[in-house]
Amino acid sequence: MTKCLVILTWNEIEAVKVLYDKIPKNYDEVFVIDPGSKDGTLEFFKEKGMPVHIQEKKGRGVAFMMAANISKSDLILFYSPDGNEDYNDIDKVFALLEQGADIAIASRFAKGSRNEEDGQLFPWRKWANQVFTWMVNISFNRSGSYVTDTINGFRGFKRQVLLDLGLTAEGFAIEFQSSIKAFKKKLKIAEIPTAEGDRIGGESKAKSIPTGIKFVKLYLKELFSKK
Numbered sequence: 001m002t003k004c005l006v007i008l009t010w011n012e013i014e015a016v017k018v019l020y021d022k023i024p025k026n027y028d029e030v031f032v033i034d035p036g037s038k039d040g041t042l043e044f045f046k047e048k049g050m051p052v053h054i055q056e057k058k059g060r061g062v063a064f065m066m067a068a069n070i071s072k073s074d075l076i077l078f079y080s081p082d083g084n085e086d087y088n089d090i091d092k093v094f095a096l097l098e099q100g101a102d103i104a105i106a107s108r109f110a111k112g113s114r115n116e117e118d119g120q121l122f123p124w125r126k127w128a129n130q131v132f133t134w135m136v137n138i139s140f141n142r143s144g145s146y147v148t149d150t151i152n153g154f155r156g157f158k159r160q161v162l163l164d165l166g167l168t169a170e171g172f173a174i175e176f177q178s179s180i181k182a183f184k185k186k187l188k189i190a191e192i193p194t195a196e197g198d199r200i201g202g203e204s205k206a207k208s209i210p211t212g213i214k215f216v217k218l219y220l221k222e223l224f225s226k227k
């Protein structure tokens with residue numbers, strides 16, 4: 001099966017400089033999707049000869065679907081080089097897809113995982129992630145095996161599955177929506193545990209409250225729609 005690695009960036013120059021050489025690139029396709037970074041990220045990739053596709057509209061959801069339409073490979077994996085995602089796990093996620101999974105997730109909450117907020121007294125984002133994950137498992141997952149991280153962006157898909165899921169989220173809800181739609185379609189979801197690292201530089205683009213509100217709206221919409 002052919003493989004495509006998609007690198008997602010938006011003003012991540014500090015982390016990209018640290019991680020770029022370490023990211024495995026021995027795949028059939030490797031390219032960047034970026035909504036128009038202004039901090040030198042685009043110039044850095046250009047210097048390296050890495051193909052970059054610029055989004056007309058911002059949002060990770062837009063980036064996911066753009067990549068799925070550009071790629072010609074069987075498998076597609078999204079990697080965001082900001083420090084959170086361990087490049088050593090890229091091949092492990094691809095392996096799950098090769099073994100038959102429709103969606104493969106690097107989980108921050110499976111046994112043996114680490115989450116960015118572990119060790120904090122009040123890991124608010126972790127708790128919110130786990131509550132949302134629990135809600136969609138009990139509402140939509142009929143497979144009998146609990147998916148521990150329905151939200152992490154570090155994930156891969158059979159490319160045709162991604163194209164056929166009927167995803168509409170344009171921003172940070174794309175991963176959550178893809179998990180829900182996959183549950184509804186009874187697709188095979190597999191996970192590996194991953195250790196989430198700390199952000200290396202730059203700024204977070206995911207604002208917790210607006211993202212949480214989007215998740216609730218999406219959950220309710222999916223609950224009342226059959227598709």
Ligand SMILES: Nc1nc2c(ncn2[C@@H]2O[C@H](COP(=O)(O)OP(=O)(O)OP(=O)(O)O)[C@@H](O)[C@H]2O)c(=O)[nH]1
Pocket residue numbers: 008009010011012033034035055057058059060063080081082084116153199203204205206
């Ligand atoms: N291509 C693309 N990448 C994006 C977009 N929005 C965010 N990203 C990238 O997606 C990754 C995840 O976004 P973050 O802001 O780090 O969200 P987060 O990981 O929940 O937040 P932190 O814990 O602060 O890192 C980062 O590498 C961003 O640069 C977008 O619109 N397009």
Ligand SMILES: [Mg+2]
Pocket residue numbers: 082084199
């Ligand atoms: Mg991040």
